[in-house]
Amino acid sequence: MIGHSFMGAVHSQAWRTAPRVFDLPFDVDMTVVCGRDPKDVARAADRLGWGDWAADWREVIRRADVDVVDICTPGDSHADIAIAALAAGKHVLCEKPLANTVEEAERMAAAARVAGEAGVRSMVGFNNRRVPALAHAACLIAEGRIGEVRHVRAQYLQDWIVDPEFPLVWRLRKERAGSGALGDLGSHVIDLLQHLTGERLTGVSATQATFITERPLPTESSGLSAQAGDQRGQVTVDDATAFTGRLEGGALVVVEATRFATGRKNALRIEVNGSRGSVAFDFESMNELLLYDADDPETEAGFRRILVTEPGHPYLGAWWPPGHGLGYEHAFVHQVHDFLTAVAEDGSDPRPSFADGLQVQYVMRAVERSAADSSRWTSIG
Amino acid sequence: MIGHSFMGAVHSQAWRTAPRVFDLPFDVDMTVVCGRDPKDVARAADRLGWGDWAADWREVIRRADVDVVDICTPGDSHADIAIAALAAGKHVLCEKPLANTVEEAERMAAAARVAGEAGVRSMVGFNNRRVPALAHAACLIAEGRIGEVRHVRAQYLQDWIVDPEFPLVWRLRKERAGSGALGDLGSHVIDLLQHLTGERLTGVSATQATFITERPLPTESSGLSAQAGDQRGQVTVDDATAFTGRLEGGALVVVEATRFATGRKNALRIEVNGSRGSVAFDFESMNELLLYDADDPETEAGFRRILVTEPGHPYLGAWWPPGHGLGYEHAFVHQVHDFLTAVAEDGSDPRPSFADGLQVQYVMRAVERSAADSSRWTSIG
Amino acid sequence: MIGHSFMGAVHSQAWRTAPRVFDLPFDVDMTVVCGRDPKDVARAADRLGWGDWAADWREVIRRADVDVVDICTPGDSHADIAIAALAAGKHVLCEKPLANTVEEAERMAAAARVAGEAGVRSMVGFNNRRVPALAHAACLIAEGRIGEVRHVRAQYLQDWIVDPEFPLVWRLRKERAGSGALGDLGSHVIDLLQHLTGERLTGVSATQATFITERPLPTESSGLSAQAGDQRGQVTVDDATAFTGRLEGGALVVVEATRFATGRKNALRIEVNGSRGSVAFDFESMNELLLYDADDPETEAGFRRILVTEPGHPYLGAWWPPGHGLGYEHAFVHQVHDFLTAVAEDGSDPRPSFADGLQVQYVMRAVERSAADSSRWTSIG
Amino acid sequence: MIGHSFMGAVHSQAWRTAPRVFDLPFDVDMTVVCGRDPKDVARAADRLGWGDWAADWREVIRRADVDVVDICTPGDSHADIAIAALAAGKHVLCEKPLANTVEEAERMAAAARVAGEAGVRSMVGFNNRRVPALAHAACLIAEGRIGEVRHVRAQYLQDWIVDPEFPLVWRLRKERAGSGALGDLGSHVIDLLQHLTGERLTGVSATQATFITERPLPTESSGLSAQAGDQRGQVTVDDATAFTGRLEGGALVVVEATRFATGRKNALRIEVNGSRGSVAFDFESMNELLLYDADDPETEAGFRRILVTEPGHPYLGAWWPPGHGLGYEHAFVHQVHDFLTAVAEDGSDPRPSFADGLQVQYVMRAVERSAADSSRWTSIG
Incomplete structure (x- = not known):
């Protein structure tokens, strides 16, 4: 998970709860949380229940023990993180709105399309659905x-x-x-x-x-x-x-x-x-x-x-x-369920897809x- | 009262009730109701409690025992009736919207301004106020x-x-x-x-x-x-x-x-x-x-x-x-009260005036x- | 109508309105209102629209031009007025509760039963029905x-x-x-x-x-x-x-x-x-x-x-x-409608009858x- | 935790969530869940996130790695479990109502009083507070x-x-x-x-x-x-x-x-x-x-x-x-927070106490x- 502020707290609660309530196709391991300030992110990892922390999202994306990247940062960093994560073969759940500009969103949707062909899934977090x-x-x-x-x-x-x-x-x-x-x-x-x-x-x-x-x-x-x-x-x-x-x-x-x-x-x-x-x-x-x-x-x-x-x-x-x-947070639990289920089914991107976000x-x-x-x-x- | 359909029924109830509930500056005499079809209007007069009926609104406006004209017809006849009634020195309460066109409404507002200088009052029936x-x-x-x-x-x-x-x-x-x-x-x-x-x-x-x-x-x-x-x-x-x-x-x-x-x-x-x-x-x-x-x-x-x-x-x-x-009809009772009170005070047109309607x-x-x-x-x- | 306070005002509004809204079997003439204090009742007659006033209910009951007696007084006088009115052949509408004691209510219900056999109707004013x-x-x-x-x-x-x-x-x-x-x-x-x-x-x-x-x-x-x-x-x-x-x-x-x-x-x-x-x-x-x-x-x-x-x-x-x-007052208009309709049908007492009130x-x-x-x-x- | 049905699921969610949302005086370790049927309880342990399971509550109470006993069974077993747990020096959170009879509840309240003097806390789960x-x-x-x-x-x-x-x-x-x-x-x-x-x-x-x-x-x-x-x-x-x-x-x-x-x-x-x-x-x-x-x-x-x-x-x-x-389950998270806080403060039983339950x-x-x-x-x- 990249970002650990308001959205990060909600997503953490969702990752923690989903496997206890729903039958999921995968075990959930809350591997690593990432944030700019080492002290803040270390504290967040402890409070929110992440196994490790990192200050550089690029490092997170490189980790072999990470299968899913959950992006909870402000909109200006969504494109960079998401595109890199998809390129690294990580499934991506990205907070809404997809990006700050249409141009970024178009690049993200294109990356998602390419990744999707390789079975790498992406989804944008319009939780209210x-x-x-x-x-x-x-x-x-x-x-x-x-x-x-x-x-x-x-x-x-x-x-x-x-x-x-x-x-x-x-x-x-x-x-x-x-x-x-x-x-x-x-x-x-x-x-x-x-x-x-x-x-x-x-x-x-x-x-x-x-x-x-x-x-x-x-x-x-x-x-x-x-x-x-x-x-x-x-x-x-x-x-x-x-x-x-x-x-x-x-x-x-x-x-x-x-x-x-x-x-x-x-x-x-x-x-x-x-x-x-x-x-x-x-x-x-x-x-x-x-x-x-x-x-x-x-x-x-x-x-x-x-x-x-x-x-x-x-x-x-x-x-x-x-x-x-x-x-409020239950919709995020459902989002985790639907996202992981779609990843397991490996057919098409769960909705709302990056194309929907675009x-x-x-x-x-x-x-x-x-x-x-x-x-x-x-x-x- | 000109017109005796839905709005006519509501206005009749208001004219009948207002003097029984409020202290009004005038006695209310429900003199005559007007409609195109003689049989219909005669029946309406009887049901709604009007003393007389007429098939031609011009005739109503000429009557000496009429002080107030209440217009409850569709919008296409508002201008003709209201302008003529004001010219005849009758106070006018006109249903909303004031007219079907801006041009008609401008003529009505002009007529109201002239009449107002002679102490003849007018008001448009935005009852929800x-x-x-x-x-x-x-x-x-x-x-x-x-x-x-x-x-x-x-x-x-x-x-x-x-x-x-x-x-x-x-x-x-x-x-x-x-x-x-x-x-x-x-x-x-x-x-x-x-x-x-x-x-x-x-x-x-x-x-x-x-x-x-x-x-x-x-x-x-x-x-x-x-x-x-x-x-x-x-x-x-x-x-x-x-x-x-x-x-x-x-x-x-x-x-x-x-x-x-x-x-x-x-x-x-x-x-x-x-x-x-x-x-x-x-x-x-x-x-x-x-x-x-x-x-x-x-x-x-x-x-x-x-x-x-x-x-x-x-x-x-x-x-x-x-x-x-x-x-629902109580707002019309209040409208009668406010209208008659304004007529008695004889200072300016009650609101919403024809100018407001315009x-x-x-x-x-x-x-x-x-x-x-x-x-x-x-x-x- | 006997009594002209809160309930009297509501009932007056109902008697005035019912014939203008519903098809009633009778014309409604608001003949006389009765109250203890002559000055008060005269003022009430004027405000509420009654043709005449009286200070003694017994006098009202004797009047030949009265067919219906509407009792709007406190409960302690219901029995006396209602029983006398029924005995005088007047249809009676009596405010609720029927009486202050079971004993009074039993006498009223008995009087209603006798009157009913002679086609004189009675009803108690549980308006909320x-x-x-x-x-x-x-x-x-x-x-x-x-x-x-x-x-x-x-x-x-x-x-x-x-x-x-x-x-x-x-x-x-x-x-x-x-x-x-x-x-x-x-x-x-x-x-x-x-x-x-x-x-x-x-x-x-x-x-x-x-x-x-x-x-x-x-x-x-x-x-x-x-x-x-x-x-x-x-x-x-x-x-x-x-x-x-x-x-x-x-x-x-x-x-x-x-x-x-x-x-x-x-x-x-x-x-x-x-x-x-x-x-x-x-x-x-x-x-x-x-x-x-x-x-x-x-x-x-x-x-x-x-x-x-x-x-x-x-x-x-x-x-x-x-x-x-x-x-609020519309239920009383409906009450007038139902009461008069029942009087015209002349079969049995409208509900709630005095027996229901008892x-x-x-x-x-x-x-x-x-x-x-x-x-x-x-x-x- | 004794019992793993509806209440057990809610309590598990609360134990899991409380330390991630509130500052608690203790770490929470979800040690063992207990139920009569071994197959059922093993499945529940896995789903609800308990480290171990047991089929006999007496065994659970004897465990040195258990500090708190959470009773989620029907009312007929509350007294036996709670009294034994308190006697074993375990803090007890017991679902409501406290017991099936006043006699049981009195014994439980007495046990709570004795335990309380030794700093062993108890509380009844009227979660709606x-x-x-x-x-x-x-x-x-x-x-x-x-x-x-x-x-x-x-x-x-x-x-x-x-x-x-x-x-x-x-x-x-x-x-x-x-x-x-x-x-x-x-x-x-x-x-x-x-x-x-x-x-x-x-x-x-x-x-x-x-x-x-x-x-x-x-x-x-x-x-x-x-x-x-x-x-x-x-x-x-x-x-x-x-x-x-x-x-x-x-x-x-x-x-x-x-x-x-x-x-x-x-x-x-x-x-x-x-x-x-x-x-x-x-x-x-x-x-x-x-x-x-x-x-x-x-x-x-x-x-x-x-x-x-x-x-x-x-x-x-x-x-x-x-x-x-x-x-719904958030009140249970708060209950965990308040219970553990009271245990840490070691002054008196948190409310509602067993005495309140009695x-x-x-x-x-x-x-x-x-x-x-x-x-x-x-x-x-």
Whole structure:
């Protein structure tokens, strides 16, 4: 595992838990964790349960006892690490968004294609696909349960930088993060809505906003928390992004991603309206899926609040009894399961593949281009 | 009252009820109702409690015993009736949207300005301003309770034409209704969001969709219900409209209006995020307002579900005890109260004035122009 | 109408509205309203829209132009007025609970039986049966939609006397009100749960509490509001009542009624669990009914939030389009409709009849007896 | 760990995770797991990550490399194992309810007292105290945030045996489980409500029901699932238990525990109303706490939906960012943390202690005695 901050902690929990809950095709050995600062990474290895640590990811990739590389670093290093790891014959799980630029993502997807032919698998970590309620929604839609899709309205709302004195952490700097709310939150939504509907966005019209353009520089930073220092710097990413779009089938899409939705902590919401029904989800109630069935009698129709905790629901057979909900990190456990299963099956890359991640980058580029060009409609090739 | 269909029934209930609940400056005499078909209007007069009926609105306007004209017809006749009534010295309450075109609305606003100088008042019926929860939200925002506005996300979701065999009623024909979801639903949202924030939209980028382009012609039509016939015709309005926009203060606005949100019956939803808090509302729970106060301690902060039924809430002092909610038509009772109170005070036109209604038309025109021009950002003058 | 306080205002709104919304078998003439204080009742007649007023109910009952007597007074005068009115051949609608004692209720039920044989109808005003969501629930249960009933849990939660300085209004005095939370709130729940399930309570075990035993005497009182004076008096009714019980079919019932549930304004909640499904309702969201259908596939089952605003729902065909909710007073409009329809049909008393009201009194007596006898199980004969 | 079924799996996940998330005073070595069937326990050891397995718990207790014994067996073996383990100087964590009878529980509490004097700690696994939302509620109430407690209404609603053909698993047999809904679900509620309010129940009046008295015998049983066989046997426990009670401070308590609440999967709900506010919780939304503050202005008061995921919330500082919720097993991780911390501090037993567990048994005995004696009020000594 490369990186051991917030994402590294979540992934560690997933690698540790998956073999205890699911039947996996491989034993999991948490061999080595990598980070720039030797003291930090040594401490992380101890806390998170890795057998060894390293300060140079190149060294990790060379190790013979490493079969899988899990990339949990900021976006600016994804391409280098992933391409090298694939070239070294390591299966790669890479955090989202795939890269900071389309160019990097294209190189990664190309590398993945080549590696894939040699049976070396890769996958991008859009973990929300593995939230059981969303996995269930995808099944229902694929089965035609809601008919033809007419509308998708999706939001990813957080509020952690509402305070203008919140410091300029790496997630607010374009050179590290690539973009702001768009890449961090919007990429989840873009992947999800295309995954759920099974349709691609064909074009978008976007607006972006940066409400607070200058912030105190941080004195130190760890994970998502940081202390403000005396000096100030420019915010170089979007605080919020909104766009309308159309799917291949003609559905109208409305997306909003922001870090300024005061009171909304992690409201990844998606509603899909179809000709025969609708589904709706909010991560703040992550064990629930709302389903409306337009075939129900008029007097009995209503959004059903399905607790997605039944043995028949995706992934749930391996967990607790009905009504005993899962939490945030469980989707990462499922991700490990699906990734390793795909590696063992050795047929094709598990989804979302690097190609899927690249397609999300194309959408994000179209969003940024549209926003920079008077919101003009921008096609996605 | 001109028109006696759905809106006519609601307005009648309001005129009948207001003097029994509120202290009004005038007695209310429900003098005459007007409709094209004599048999229909006579029946309506009897059922809805009007003293007389007429088949020609010009005749109504000439009557000396009429002081107020309440226009409940489709949008294509608003301008003629309203301008004539104002010229005849009658106070005018006109259903929304103000008109089918900007040109008509400009003439109406000009007429209202002239009439206003002579103490003849006019008002447009954006009734949702008088839903207590929304009136309360407007107060809270005006008092600075949520600070500077960063985001507005507003939706008006219905689903009554999801069925492709639902007939081509007048609301689906541009020549009668002016537009579809935009004018019928979107106009409410546009008025509301500007009213709540006290800020105007400065520009928009829009997308419109018509999912079902051909429908059966109706055999007969009454109110919102209709029977499908054998022949078919073209749908000439939008089924759904979405746009992003900016407010004067820089806030990012996302609006969606649709009649294809399967399972959403009357989901007029609006959420405003500010630097110090947020409010959120959904008409399907019309007696509730959600309020988030960012000044609450971190561990005690959360969206409060305020039942807007306390004596201290707008309009509620005149109604029932706490927890005994109001319904859809009550906002119209409040509208009668506010309208008559403003007439008695004889200072300026009650809000939303025809000028306010015209401004909404400008926004709608910008939305349509943007949608017709590759969603290009379109300023609102 | 006898009485013109809170209930009088609600009933007036119902008498005024019903003929404008429903097809009634009779014209409604709001002839005369009666109250003790001439000045108060004259003002009420004017405000509420009654043609005349009177200070002595006996005089009202003698009037030839009165066909229906609507009793909206405190419980201590129900028996006298109702029995006299029935004897005078007037149809009687009497507010709940039917009486302050079983003895009075028995005399009233006897009078109703005699009058009924002469075609003079009577009914008790358990208005909640006519809330559309609850009327719909009753239909669903009667149709067997949830199978055999296993559980009823019902609560009526208010909080208007949490403050120990809230004055000793008539509703807190046994001689006027009969009892406290039990009669005012519990009676609604008792009637409802028996009505919904179609089964009677066979026995109960109860606990009652009075948390604040002494309160300031009011200086004046009107409706539910009052001012505290300097002197204090004893609270002689229950602040809260809870009981367990069994229905004829063996279901386990848990009921709680209280005026001390801080934050709950009018939370009349009832959930019925059956062998095939469940329904749940909360008056604070009065346009919604939750329905769980155990026959749905495991992965798609969940409580459906039905907006009870469709044309096919009870009473709704006469009102507004889907999603345009009703309010508190609408159930009283429905009550007028059902009462007058039953009078016209002239077959049997509309439900809840005085006999039904008497049965509720038997339950309440059993509750009080059990509470006074160490909660011992007490059968209901 | 003794036992490796449902509870064993949850506890294993907790032992494995706690040292990776929290700073613990000890290293955790998952030494040995014990179960009756060698093949089953060997498989469990492998799956759940235990270093060794054993078929006889006495052997485990004798092992020098075991410092802590975690008892996850049905209630009939708790006393023997716990007393022996304590006598052997092992710290003991014992699943709830403490025992099947008061007599066993008294012996266990006595053993815990003796062991405690020698620094050997014991604790009973009422895990729900460690759900962050409930831990937070306990803090708020202890700080006086809701004032004097007036009401507790608590329910634990499940529906897994609604089907009469669901087999007679051990949880439905008195000799193994001690009781039915009362011990399994009611014990959680009893412990919680006393913990949250800091007050003990002084008396109860109870009703119990067994709706289905005969069920098919299971062919085999594992965890909560089972297959029905051809033969039938008697259900010897309660399907549902309800009781009213009073707390030391006079508050009125209403409790219901059932396995027949169709559609409710794991609805552990508790609401506490105080003189200054209220809190409410439902396990089906386990990351939320509702808080009503009666000191808020009348027009701004409402139940706040607090997402209990902030760093300042109990246990949350060690987990994920705000809005990234936890799941069912996390409370067990917290339990491990609190247990080991208490062992290290070596002062007194962590709560809930065996003495606390015994007190819950006294309440359950009073409930059963009252139910068997016509619901008569039964004091808790």
